[in-house]
Amino acid sequence: MRIGIIAEYNPFHNGHIYQINEIKKRWPQSQIIVILSGKYVQRGELAIAPFEVRKNIALQNNVDEVYELPFEFATQAAHIFAQGAIKELSKHNIDYLVFGSETNDIDNFYLVAKTIKDNNDLYYQKIKKAMKTGISFPKANQIVLEELIGKSFTLPNDILGLEYVKAIVNNNYPIKAFCIKRTNDFHSMIPSNNIASATYIRKLIFDNNLEYKQFTPMIFDKVPDRIENYYSNFQDIVKNTPNEELKKIKLISEGMENLFKKHIDAPSYDEFVNRVNSKRYTSSRIKRTMLYVLLNIKQEN
Structure with a gap:
């Protein structure tokens, strides 16, 4: 069984170790293949450590293979990021995709993705109409999904997770998606035991606060470039x-x-x-x- 993860590991932290361990519990004989962002991440920022450093720390923590996500996908909006990442994973014969989710309801992701596919023209007509009012694509998407389906995704990992499932459904990839409940909020500045959000950990690292060490196995001898x-x-x-x-x-x-x-x-x-x-x-x-x-x-x- 080959299981794919799409990640930035910015930085690689205990929440990622939790996800990897959960995968190993559910599929003990599985191989974990990661598609990892390179020098730059989706928000247009420098990754907190070079690709090779993040790749090696993942390999040291039960990941089997790591491949770089090309720049043209890694630094784009969620739908382009997801399409590129799923395309890259498909090259490596992935059986399953596993991603973190705030809601943790994979059936809901598939329901929305299939509804969009079945109503593709209407969906994009409504998206364009909504965006003409001066709102962003993510906001337009939320409004249109509520109108069409009565469901929408508003939290970062769920939004990205939907794009992963859409990419799988729209391209008929032979990949089955699963999600794992996130242990804390995406941007939370409040740790939960030894798990904290990447946002919080980055703040500690950039502040040169050594408390970051309780949340990540990565070591930073100096404040990273930004x-x-x-x-x-x-x-x-x-x-x-x-x-x-x-x-x-x-x-x-x-x-x-x-x-x-x-x-x-x-x-x-x-x-x-x-x-x-x-x-x-x-x-x-x-x-x-x-x-x-x-x-x-x-x-x-």
Whole structure:
């Protein structure tokens, strides 16, 4: 039995060890194959440790194989991230996919995914109509699912989990999805015994607070590099690049280049994100776009 996990391990922590152990309990003879983000993660940030470091710590904790998720999927919105990750897993003959979930109701994920597939044209018509009111795709998706099915997913792992199941259903992959109940909230700043969210652990690490060691087997001899450290570079690019050139950057759309120019005087990375995000543009979307500006990744012709 080959079981797939899609992960960032940013950082690899005790919650991940719990998930791996649960898989081994349910399927004792299974092999665990991980598709892992590389240098950059989905929110457009630098991973807290290099790919090889995160790969090796997973291999030391009962994972059998680790493969890198290509950049073009790893740094995209949930539906593109999920499609790419499932596609990569399918290359490695996965039988099952296991993911963390807040609701832990796999039947519900399949119900929603199949309903969307069976009503694909209507679903996307309603998504487009909702987004014309100036809201983001995640919010539009929530509204449309409530209207069509009376169900929606609002928590991060559930949203991503639905995209995994949609990718499996839409492409008829011979993969069966299962979910495992998360032991704490995605962004929780309150630990539960020796398990804490990646958000909380990263804060400890960036604060050089050695308490992080009770939540992760990873060791950090120094404070890791952060995307925030490159904000001045980002400012220089936006200030010195004509709007017509900024528009060519991948993920720049609908006048976002003007919005960036307008707020580029923000004194810090976080302040810039706070100024620019809106009902239409989530913080994650803004951060991903900032990364693409920094790396000068152009739209495909």
